[in-house]
Amino acid sequence: MENRQRKIIWQPHTLTFSTPDLTLxxxxxxxxxxxxxxxxxxxxxxxxxxxxxEKDFAPTQVIDDDSYEPSGAVLKSGLYGSTDTDSGGQTKFCSECGEKISASARFCTECGAGQE
Structure with missing residues (x-):
């Protein structure tokens, strides 16, 4: 028996040749x-x-970036600081609840109070 290799012939779909720009x-x-x-x-x-x-929808709640209510869904984020409280010797505590937070945190991960 001969050892033959199979040759696969690929045929592109006919829609491949249509011009999307022209269709758009x-x-x-x-x-x-x-x-x-x-x-x-x-x-x-x-x-x-x-x-x-035109449809009338219920008014949407405006999201205020100055207040943060932690949901627990995001554990690590560069935007609000890290939840990692070990910051290499620098310790910071929340001004509202006293919880230990990251030194770079803008908001407390427990109560959501803004930090300076």
Missing amino acids: KRFSFWLGDIVPDPNNKEETMPRLMTYIE
């Missing part, structure tokens, strides 16, 4: 086509506007 350009022109307004037949508007819906 055609789609953007299609979305920009002027069509009659569904609510007022006398007015016209871009087709894109027919797909946009």
Whole structure:
């Protein structure tokens, strides 16, 4: 018996040869086509506007970066300091609760109080 190697012939999919830029350009022109307004037949508007819906949602809570409430999900972060309390001889305690925290911490990991 001869030891033959199998030759795998790879055929690219026919969509590989399509130009994504051209497809995107055609789609953007299609979305920009002027069509009659569904609510007022006398007015016209871009087709894109027919797909946009206005909805009233409950107001979202504004996140304030000056306050931090620890959830315990992030244990190591460069943004708020490390939870690692061993900082090579430098000891820092929270000004509110007295918890031992990292020397570079901006917030206490226990109570969330801001540190100077």
